[in-house]
Amino acid sequence: MKTHPDKALQPRVAVIGTGTMGRAITARLLGSGLQVDVWSRHPTSTMSSIELGATGHAEAPSAVADADVVVTMLPTVDATRAVMFDAKTLDAMRPNTTWAQMATIGVAATELLHSETEARRPDIIFVDAPVSGSREPAEGGQLLILASGAEPATGMLEPVFAALGKTTMWLGRVGAGSRMKLVLNTWLAFQTEGAAEAAALAQRFGMDPGLLLEALSDSPLASGYALSKLRRMVDENYRADFALDLALKDLDLVASDAGVDAAPIAVAIADRWRDLIRHGSSGLDVSAARRGLG
Numbered sequence: 143m144k145t146h147p148d149k150a151l152q153p154r155v156a157v158i159g160t161g162t163m164g165r166a167i168t169a170r171l172l173g174s175g176l177q178v179d180v181w182s183r184h185p186t187s188t189m190s191s192i193e194l195g196a197t198g199h200a201e202a203p204s205a206v207a208d209a210d211v212v213v214t215m216l217p218t219v220d221a222t223r224a225v226m227f228d229a230k231t232l233d234a235m236r237p238n239t240t241w242a243q244m245a246t247i248g249v250a251a252t253e254l255l256h257s258e259t260e261a262r263r264p265d266i267i268f269v270d271a272p273v274s275g276s277r278e279p280a281e282g283g284q285l286l287i288l289a290s291g292a293e294p295a296t297g298m299l300e301p302v303f304a305a306l307g308k309t310t311m312w313l314g315r316v317g318a319g320s321r322m323k324l325v326l327n328t329w330l331a332f333q334t335e336g337a338a339e340a341a342a343l344a345q346r347f348g349m350d351p352g353l354l355l356e357a358l359s360d361s362p363l364a365s366g367y368a369l370s371k372l373r374r375m376v377d378e379n380y381r382a383d384f385a386l387d388l389a390l391k392d393l394d395l396v397a398s399d400a401g402v403d404a405a406p407i408a409v410a411i412a413d414r415w416r417d418l419i420r421h422g423s424s425g426l427d428v429s430a431a432r433r434g435l436g
Contacts, residue, residue, distance in 0.1 A: 153210035153298040160187045164215035166280035174305035181205035203234035210298040219251035237265040240294045248395040249320045256316045267294045270316045272323035276384040290318035327392040337372040342435035351376045374429035382427045389428045390415045
């Protein structure tokens with residue numbers, strides 16, 4: 143039987159944003175014995191978390207009022223600023239609370255949030271901590287956490303990261319985690335597009351796509367991630383683990399934060415994926431990159 147550490151030593155966590163990743167993170171935290179409060183801009187998205195034992199809140203400031211750690215998983219910097227600053231959620235946090243900003247919103251945006259937090263609430267510990275991994279790794283506690291900023295002296299963040307991640311990398315000053323996340327998601331995009339174009343090429347040559355999977359199994363040519371996406375493409379299974387829209391958002395952040403000349407192939411992939419989204423692939427998994435190829 144799974145046992146949990148002494149609950150008196152465990153932090154209370156507020157998860158702000160219960161989309162695909164927010165729900166998976168909440169489920170993992172609850173399964174690890176932590177007390178979790180949840181809030182979402184879309185209240186119906188909190189229902190599955192509440193059924194698992196999370197405490198739901200109608201307002202974000204209420205959700206963070208008793209938290210030791212606040213995790214934000216909102217899709218953009220504008221949404222994060224609106225919730226944390228404009229709605230006065232930051233003001234409702236107790237002194238010495240840790241704010242773990244775990245969504246992918248870009249380098250410049252993260253550094254801006256950090257500087258605004260320092261100006262408004264210098265008693266809040268801001269940690270830039272995007273994650274590498276999608277819904278299934280989050281549910282299984284297998285995320286790679288890319289943390290940057292001062293490690294909180296209270297130790298309250300440690301059991302949260304331990305529940306969610308197989309590894310936590312502390313990378314330096316705030317912004318370093320977001321930089322690494324954009325590098326990794328560019329690598330992810332290359333593998334996804336490579337799998338899509340290889341599958342399309344095999345079909346153009348009249349080959350059974352299953353043979354491509356067989357040829358790449360146990361091969362150094364393909365990572366486990368690329369094979370999992372290729373398998374989804376062969377099965378035409380596009381249920382979202384990591385939505386194409388979010389992958390495109392991250393490629394656009396690469397272009398804005400690093401410049402289009404830094405990763406020209408990533409820019410070309412972004413343009414193709416943008417066209418897919420315009421023509422019916424919005425909300426599908428990134429493996430839907432297979433669509434639109436002959």
